[in-house]
Amino acid sequence: MPALHPRMTIKKVWIEEGCISCNLCQDLVPEVFLVKDGEVCVIRPDATSAFAARDAEIRQAAQDCPVEVIKLQD
Ligand code: SF4
Numbered sequence: 350m351p352a353l354h355p356r357m358t359i360k361k362v363w364i365e366e367g368c369i370s371c372n373l374c375q376d377l378v379p380e381v382f383l384v385k386d387g388e389v390c391v392i393r394p395d396a397t398s399a400f401a402a403r404d405a406e407i408r409q410a411a412q413d414c415p416v417e418v419i420k421l422q423d
C-alpha cells in the first residue's frame with residue numbers, strides 16, 4: 350500500500366495587493382484575518398498560533414477570496 354502523505358501544515362499566510370475588503374476571510378477565521386472598516390485585510394500579529402487549529406478554514410478562505418490575494422506557505 351502506498352504511504353499516505355499527510356497534509357502539510359501552514360507555516361505562513363500573507364495578503365497580496367488587491368484586497369477588496371469583502372470580509373469573507375475575517376468571517377471564516379477572525380483569529381487570523383483582520384479587516385478594519387475601509388482598510389485592506391491584514392494578518393493578525395498573533396495569527397501563527399491559530400494556524401494548526403484553523404488549518405481547514407484558512408485554506409477555505411484562500412480558496413474563496415474573490416480576488417485570490419490570500420497566499421499560504423506550507
Ligand atoms: S477574502 Fe480576500 S478580498 Fe475579502 S477581505 Fe479577505 S483578503 Fe480581502
